[in-house]
Amino acid sequence: TNTGVLDADGNGTPESTNNRINALVLNMRSEPINSMANSLAGTRGASGWFTGPTTGYDATPDENGEPWDVPVNFTGPSPTDLKTTKTFTTASGKTVTIPWAADGTRGLGNTMNGRRNYQDIFVGHNWIAVKQGALPANGSSVAQPDKKTIYDSHPVGAGSQRGWFTSVSKGYGNNDHNAWENHILSMGNWYANGGKVWDRTKFDLRPDPNWFDTTQPYEVGNPLSFVGIVKPEGQRGRPDGSMKYNNTWTQNWELDNPDPKDNWTEGYAYSHGFDGDFYVGVGPFSLEVGETINVVMIEYMGFRLQGARQSRKAAQWAYENSWNVPAPPPTPDIKVEPSVNVKVNVKWDNRAEAAADFAGYKIYRTTAFPRVNSLQVGRRVMETYHLQTKENPTDAELAALGRPNNPNISAASDFYRVQDPDASGPYKLVKMIPKAELANYLNTGADANQYKYAFEDPNELVQFGFTYWYYVAAYDNESGTMAGMPYTSLETHKTNWNGRSGLWTGTYNFATASSFYPKTLTGLKDIGANFVLKAPLVQAQSLVNGDLKIRVKPNPYKQQALHDTGLEHKILFFNLPTGTRITIFDVSGQVIDVLSFTGQNPNDGTLFWDMFSKDGIEVASGLYIYVAEYDGGQQTGYFSILR
Numbered sequence: 001t002n003t004g005v006l007d008a009d010g011n012g013t014p015e016s017t018n019n020r021i022n023a024l025v026l027n028m029r030s031e032p033i034n035s036m037a038n039s040l041a042g043t044r045g046a047s048g049w050f051t052g053p054t055t056g057y058d059a060t061p062d063e064n065g066e067p068w069d070v071p072v073n074f075t076g077p078s079p080t081d082l083k084t085t086k087t088f089t090t091a092s093g094k095t096v097t098i099p100w101a102a103d104g105t106r107g108l109g110n111t112m113n114g115r116r117n118y119q120d121i122f123v124g125h126n127w128i129a130v131k132q133g134a135l136p137a138n139g140s141s142v143a144q145p146d147k148k149t150i151y152d153s154h155p156v157g158a159g160s161q162r163g164w165f166t167s168v169s170k171g172y173g174n175n176d177h178n179a180w181e182n183h184i185l186s187m188g189n190w191y192a193n194g195g196k197v198w199d200r201t202k203f204d205l206r207p208d209p210n211w212f213d214t215t216q217p218y219e220v221g222n223p224l225s226f227v228g229i230v231k232p233e234g235q236r237g238r239p240d241g242s243m244k245y246n247n248t249w250t251q252n253w254e255l256d257n258p259d260p261k262d263n264w265t266e267g268y269a270y271s272h273g274f275d276g277d278f279y280v281g282v283g284p285f286s287l288e289v290g291e292t293i294n295v296v297m298i299e300y301m302g303f304r305l306q307g308a309r310q311s312r313k314a315a316q317w318a319y320e321n322s323w324n325v326p327a328p329p330p331t332p333d334i335k336v337e338p339s340v341n342v343k344v345n346v347k348w349d350n351r352a353e354a355a356a357d358f359a360g361y362k363i364y365r366t367t368a369f370p371r372v373n374s375l376q377v378g379r380r381v382m383e384t385y386h387l388q389t390k391e392n393p394t395d396a397e398l399a400a401l402g403r404p405n406n407p408n409i410s411a412a413s414d415f416y417r418v419q420d421p422d423a424s425g426p427y428k429l430v431k432m433i434p435k436a437e438l439a440n441y442l443n444t445g446a447d448a449n450q451y452k453y454a455f456e457d458p459n460e461l462v463q464f465g466f467t468y469w470y471y472v473a474a475y476d477n478e479s480g481t482m483a484g485m486p487y488t489s490l491e492t493h494k495t496n497w498n499g500r501s502g503l504w505t506g507t508y509n510f511a512t513a514s515s516f517y518p519k520t521l522t523g524l525k526d527i528g529a530n531f532v533l534k535a536p537l538v539q540a541q542s543l544v545n546g547d548l549k550i551r552v553k554p555n556p557y558k559q560q561a562l563h564d565t566g567l568e569h570k571i572l573f574f575n576l577p578t579g580t581r582i583t584i585f586d587v588s589g590q591v592i593d594v595l596s597f598t599g600q601n602p603n604d605g606t607l608f609w610d611m612f613s614k615d616g617i618e619v620a621s622g623l624y625i626y627v628a629e630y631d632g633g634q635q636t637g638y639f640s641i642l643r
Contacts, residue, residue: 001134001290001291001292002019002020002021002287002288002289002290002291002292003289003290004016004017004018004019004020004289004290005017005019006019018289019289020286020287020288020289021285021286021287022150022224022284022286023150023183023187023223023224023283023284023285023286024283024284024285024286024287025183025186025187025281025282025283025284025285026127026186026281026282026283026295027182027185027186027279027280027281027282028125028127028279028280028281028297029171029277029278029279029280030055030073030125030277030278031272031274031276031277031278032053032054032055032073032075032272032278033053033274051075051077051078051079051110051113052075052076052077052078052079052110052251052271053073053075053271053272053273054073054074054075054076054250054251054269054270054271054272055071055072055073055074055170055269055270055272055278056071056072056074056249056252056267056268056269056270057070057071057072057168057243057244057267057268057269058070058071058072058264058266058267058305058308058309059163059244059245059266059267060091060263060264060265060266060267061091061266062261062309062313063261065160066159066160066162067160067162067163067164067266068309068312069126069157069162069163069166069312070124070126070300070305070308070309070312071124071125071126071168071278071280072122072123072124072305072308073122073123073124073278074120074121074122074123074305075109075110075111075119076108076251076253077101077105077106077107077108077110077251079099079250079251079271081101081105081106082099082100082101082250082251083101083102083105084099084100084101084102085097085098085099085100086098086100086255088255088263088265089265090247090265090266091265091266092247092266094247096247096248096249098248098249098250098251098252099249099250099251101410103410104410104411104412105410105411105412106253106408106409106410106411107409107411107412107415107416108120108253108406108408108409108411109121109304109379109406109409110416115417115419116415116416116417117374117378117416117417117419118374118375118378118379118380118405118409118416119374119378119379120303120304120379120380120405120406121301121302121303121379122301122302122303122304122305122307122308123299123300123301123308124299124300124301124308124312125280125297125298125299125300126163126166126280126297126298126300126312127155127156127166127280127282127295127296127297128156128296128297128298128315128316128319129141129142129146129155129156129295129296129319130146130147130155130156130282130285130293130294130295130296131144131145131146131147131293131294131295131296132144132145132146132147132292132293133145133292133293133294134292134294135294138322138323139323140319140322140323141294141296142319142320142321142322143322144294147285147293148285149165149283149284149285150223150224150227150284150285150286151190151211151212151226151227151230151284152230153165153211153236155282155283155285156282161238163244164189164238164239165189165239165282166189166244166280166281166282167185167186167187167188167189167190167194167195167241167242167244167279167280167281167282168242168243168244168279168280168281169185169188169194169195169196169242169243169244169279170195170198170243170270170272170276170277170278170279171185171195171276171277171278171279172198172200172275172276173274173275173276173277177200181200184203184205185242185279185281186279186281186282186283187223187281187283187284188241188242188279188281189208189239189240189241189242189244190207190208190211190223190226190239190241190284191203191204191205191206191207191208191241192204192205192206192207192208192209192241193205193241194241194242195241195242195243195279196240196241196242196243196246197243197246198243198270198276204241205220205221206218206220207226207229208239208240208241210236210237210238210239210240211230211231211236211237211238211239212226212229212230212231213229213230213231214229216228216229217229223284243268243270244267244268245266245267245268246267246268247266247267247268248268249264249267249268249269250269250270250271251269251271252264252269253406253408254304254305254306254406255408256407256408257407258404258407262305262306264305282295296319298312298315298316298319300312300314300315302383303379303380303382303383303403304403304406306403307383307403310483310485313483313484314482314483316483317482317483317484318483325482326478326480326482326487326490327490328355328474328475328476328490328491328492329352329353329354329355329357329358329474329475329476329492330351330352330354330355330474330492331351331352331474331492331493331495331496331502332348332349332350332351332352332361332472332473332474332492332496333348333349333351333451333496333499334346334347334348334349334451334470334471334472334496334498334499335347335348335447335451335499335525336468336470336498336499336531337536337602337603338533338534338535338536338603339456339536340536341456342464342533342534342535342574343456343457343458343462343533344456344457344462344468344470344531344533345454345455345456346363346454346455346456346457346470346472347443347445347447347451347453347454347455348361348451348452348453348472349450349451349452349453350452350453352474352492353435353474355474355476357476357477357478358435358474358476359434359435359475359476359477359489360432360433360434360435360437360438360474360475361431361432361433361438361453361472361473361474361475362386362388362429362431362432362433362472362473362475362491363429363430363431363432363433363455363457363470363471363472363473364385364427364428364429364430364470364471364472364473364494365427365428365430365457365459365468365469365470366421366422366423366425366426366427366428366468366469367421367461367466367467367468367469368420368421368422368466368467368468368530369466369467371418371419371420371421372395372418372419372421372426373395373416373418373419374416374417374418374419375405375409375416376395376396376399376402377395377398377399377402377426378419378426380399380402380403380404380405381398381399381401381402381403381425381426382424382425382426383403384401384402384403385398385401385425385426385427385428386473386491386493387401388401388428388429389429389432390429391429391430391431391432392428392429392430392459393428393429398426398428422469422510423469423494423497423498423509423510423528423530425494427469427471427494430455430457430459430470431455431457433455438453441453441454441455442454457470462533463533464533464534464535464553464572464574465532465533465534465553465572466532466533467530467531467532468498468530468531468532468533469497469498469528469530469531470497470498470531471494471495471496471497471498472496473491473492473493473494474491474492475489475490475491475492476489476490476491477489478490496528497528498525498528498529498530498531499525499526499528500525500526500527500528501525501526503526508527509527509528509529509530510530512529512530521601521602521603534574534603534604534605534606535574535575535576535604535605535606536602536603536604536605537576537577537578537599537600537601537602537603537604537605538575538576538577538605539577540577540579540630540631540632540633541632542577543575543577543630543632543633543635544632544633548575549575549635549637550573550574550575550576550580550628550635550637551573551574551575551637552571552572552573552574552626552637552639553571553572553574554571554572555571555639555640556639556640556641556642557569557571557611557639557640557641557642558642569610569611570608570609570610570611571608571609571611571639571641572606572607572608572609573595573597573606573607573608573609573626573628574605574606574607575605576597576599576605576606576607576628576630577597577605577630577631578597578598578599578600579597579598579630579631580596580597580607580628580629580630581594581595581596581597581628581629581630582594582595582596582597582607582609582626582627582628582629583595583626583627583629584609584624584625584626585624585625585626585627586622586623586624586625587622587623587624587625591614592613592614592619592624593609593612593613593614594614595607595609611641619641620641620643621640621641621642621643622640622641623638623639623640624638624639624640624641625637625638626638626639
């Protein structure tokens with residue numbers, strides 16, 4: 001809303017209280033940088049940067065002949081590897097020669113330079129509507145009249161003119177840029193050159209001749225003087241003053257796809273090196289005093305350019321349908337805990353069954369070990385893994401559901417490294433439970449009132465000391481078409497992994513060394529903290545009665561036990577009650593070490609020993625005896641170490 005108050009210098013004293021806004025522009029800006037490689041403290045390191053950060057604009061015609069209109073960020077090989085060229089023909093018939101990398105050097109989609117996993121993620125943001133009036137209470141402005149630009153155009157462009165009236169360019173990284181330069185780039189399409197090439201000294205701030213009658217008088221650089229020289233309707237062409245339609249690419253790997261419609265053949269791409277932001281601007285608009293407008297912006301991402309296109313299309317479709325999109329059942333609230341069998345118990349509530357078309361549940365799991373081939377089951381399955389219906393599929397079976405990798409990949413055999421699965425996946429279907437079979441999974445524990453169902457994962461991959469992420473999806477049996485894509489069922493997504501609430505709360509689930517990392521079970525559940533399978537805390541009476549015994553794992557210990565990490569080597573005592581004292585002896589009866597267990601977490605009755613004596617000396621191979629003392633009794637046991 002234009003309040004009419006103008007305080008240009010920000011000193012608190014308005015220059016005017018009845019100010020009309022003559023040329024309002026808006027822009028979204030981003031600097032392509034990767035932050036996926038983080039430390040356990042939650043900080044970012046330079047190892048997370050990628051080598052070929054690039055931004056651009058996809059104006060390729062879609063299946064209806066309309067521009068895709070997709071501003072994107074992506075990554076390619078290092079520019080130093082682009083030592084050859086490739087020539088292709090654009091959709092508009094122009095022959096273009098672009099930089100290319102030779103066979104064996106095209107390591108594409110490497111979004112994390114230090115890890116070299118195949119990611120190939122395209123992300124972007126765009127403006128899709130500017131409307132007159134305030135945003136309605138239901139959040140949908142689609143029925144409101146468009147707010148035209150001061151040049152009598154649609155605010156962003158629609159149909160065959162989709163995206164015509166926004167401006168997309170690479171900005172400048174020097175510190176001498178200013179508000180006026182930002183204004184130019186934000187409406188650059190309306191100038192002859194408002195950022196069409198990456199050289200601010202070549203700005204041409206005359207009006208774009210496609211839209212304006214440049215034979216009429218105007219003032220160079222004054223966008224208000226262009227208002228009176230707009231061409232009559234029917235004579236207006238596409239504004240072309242920003243980078244959008246240059247048909248020049250510093251990198252473009254979306255060529256030679258099996259389906260030519262997937263190729264990127266109109267637009268531009270420009271490399272970044274911390275030398276300028278990616279601009280997506282809209283406007284200019286005028287606002288009378290008291291006038292209100294609402295603006296709709298979207299963010300999207302996907303695997304490869306095709307995924308970003310579909311994500312952007314889905315966002316547009318959702319807006320045009322007033323956000324009335326088909327919805328899956330409510331997301332179950334889940335709980336993950338160890339079972340008495342030292343397996344994983346997954347429990348969940350029945351809120352999803354309130355949906356009239358509820359059809360059942362699917363339980364998914366991913367684990368930090370074993371690692372996976374990122375070219376096989378990495379990001380390419382992230383948009384499709386919900387299609388799984390076979391329980392515990394092999395990697396090859398999961399890969400069969402994935403999107404195609406980029407056909408232009410040609411890298412050394414050791415370029416792509418194995419990928420550590422994490423909370424983002426890849427997830428495999430553990431159990432599919434149709435509605436008719438739910439009676440077989442009733443929770444008989446003390447928390448049955450909160451979590452109606454329970455499932456113990458019997459898979460041999462579920463092992464002591466490993467890290468897991470589980471989530472329970474609810475699915476239905478509705479069918480239809482959404483954004484041109486048919487569907488026969490909808491299911492909830494992995495927002496509830498390890499009991500996560502799905503809200504932005506607490507801290508990152510992996511930042512275990514952060515001072516803000518939650519200490520309570522509720523806090524850990526809310527952020528979906530990594531779940532390491534351990535034996536639960538036991539009651540001392542269970543040991544006194546002989547129902548359970550304190551155990552040691554592995555026994556015998558051999559170097560590189562499954563829970564060893566880096567240079568750490570340790571053995572694990574489990575089935576411990578709070579207050580247990582463990583004394584370790586060698587066979588001569590000498591006390592090697594004394595351990596105390598004071599844990600209160602009901603999900604963790606375990607204690608690691610690093611195999612150093614109380615004197616700080618690493619113990620040798622041999623047979624050792626331990627005596628565990630607890631309330632009401634004690635237990636003697638043995639273990640051996642083989643180095």
